[in-house]
Amino acid sequence: MVKLAAAFHNVSLSFLRWKIMSFAKCKHGLFLKFASFMMNFMGGASYMLFAGEGSSKQLCQYISRNGVRKILVVTDKPLVELGIVGQALAGFEGTDTETVVFDAVLPDPTFDIVEQGHAVYQENGCDGILAIGGGSSMDAAKIIGAMVTHPGDPRDLVGMGKAPNAIPPLFALPTTSGTGSEATRGAVISDSQTHQKSIIAGANLGPDAACIDPTLLTGLPPHITAATGMDALTHAIEAYISVWDKGDARDKARAAIRIIFKQLPVAYSQGSDIDARDGMAHAAYMAGQAINQVNVGNVHAIAHQLGAEYGVPHGLANAMVLPFVLEMSLPDARDKLTELAVLIGKKSAEEFIAAVRDLNQQVGIPTTCEQLRAEDMVAIRDRAVAEANGYSSPYYMENDDCDGVLRQLLAKES
Known part of the structure; x- marks a missing residue:
């Protein structure tokens, strides 16, 4: 009887969590529709x-x-x-x-x-x-x-x-x-x-x-070139996989992603290369135009907290977080990530994420955040999830999801 009661209790808790999660997702979906509608009244941006x-x-x-x-x-x-x-x-x-x-x-x-x-x-x-x-x-x-x-x-x-x-x-x-x-x-x-x-x-x-x-830009140090370049890549990817499809955001994002995978390693290793610097500057500008239309996503929601809490440079924080969030987003972003894989000569969403990791490694981005402390993770998680709920990410990030990303970012010695 005790086991039966315990089993019933667990099923009830699971059902309750599912109901809460379903309500939260529904509420988020309605918010995104309202936000998308309101953004239409902002009008298009003009660029010179x-x-x-x-x-x-x-x-x-x-x-x-x-x-x-x-x-x-x-x-x-x-x-x-x-x-x-x-x-x-x-x-x-x-x-x-x-x-x-x-x-x-x-x-x-x-x-x-x-x-x-x-x-x-x-x-x-x-x-x-x-x-x-x-x-x-x-x-x-x-x-x-x-x-x-x-x-x-x-x-x-x-x-x-x-x-x-x-x-x-x-x-x-x-x-x-x-x-x-x-x-x-x-x-x-x-x-x-x-x-x-x-x-x-x-x-x-x-x-x-x-x-x-x-x-x-030619005197930009390699580590800043890397962090800012991966920042631009994050903008382009988050704009491309966004549930919003406005203006030419996806076209700009695709162009930026193609350039960054080609030119960032060159700009990083050969800082005086004018063509690489020019390409990266244009990629960053196009990625900015893309997020101007559809906003950023879950990567930024987490990265912003690392910057605010520890002073981690924004581009570096985005770069470290990016592959983990893409993995988390696979259930709802697989098709778009597969399209990006084909864009850079790969075949699958998983191969695209692996290519992002490889690019991070080529330009010296660490795989963990040495400043992150286990005792801060709950507060960081809460702020990140709250921010993420205002974005048009394809995957609705919950506490457990964010906890999983932060655990992977946590350096072993912490």
Whole structure:
């Protein structure tokens, strides 16, 4: 009798868990349909791109010709010290545009940093913003721009469409090939107190023009080339397997994936190769255009927590998480992953995932996250699953799924 009662109890618990899971999936499905419907009202993004060797000069001249007289340059100190910012700004020589450099941006910019940048903008009477750097500089620039026309606490802008007013002219000059922020209408921001990462997004937050100049990328160190390149690959894959199919997102994603598998190993091992740098810059831009239409997915939901909790660089976090999440997603993403396998000369979804692992290995991405601690995993899991529920991933990630990914990322010595 006892065994029978225990068996009945276990069956009841399993049935209850199934009912809860079914309700959660149904609720998530309804949310995605509503979100997809609302995104249609944002309208399509417009893109202006200057590309090729020396194109940074064209961007500077374009900014000046459009009447910007004092531009806030949002960047970081290392880029200033390396001379890259000076090289990029040389295009303003002989124009009527003054530059004011704000170089306090750090990886994973915080509300404190964007508030400092906003103060510099106002104190100097700027009338435009130019981001020079990686995703952190571009994201910070977008939020500084939003603060100009939405006075108050930038925390109030977190979410979708909470910054509806047009922002000052915004331009982007990426010095890495990965984030795609030069093509997107969203920005990631961190809270220095809670370590929570949030997204501020809206139709007005995309750059008015961007520039991908490969001559500014040749000095990028191999480990940054690797991490940012795999970041772009993550964007492209998550856009391609998304349950949303909007605009030309899948076409952009396919093009980016094909380029990255060919050019990232070259850019990593031969950093001065202009063709490889140019290819990676275009791939990152196209991947950014893809996620601008359909958003990211479960990989980012987990990677964001590793960045917020431990300061793991975003591209590196994505790269480590990517193959594990793709394996988790096989039940619902097999067909799309098989299509990507064929794209790169493989046959099956499993072979595509293996190719992602091989690419990670070629460019020195570790297989585990040395910062991850077992005692932090529940909190990380909870935040990741909550974030994932807002994405259009093909696989509905639950606690057990996320726990499985984190266990595989956990270094043995932890």
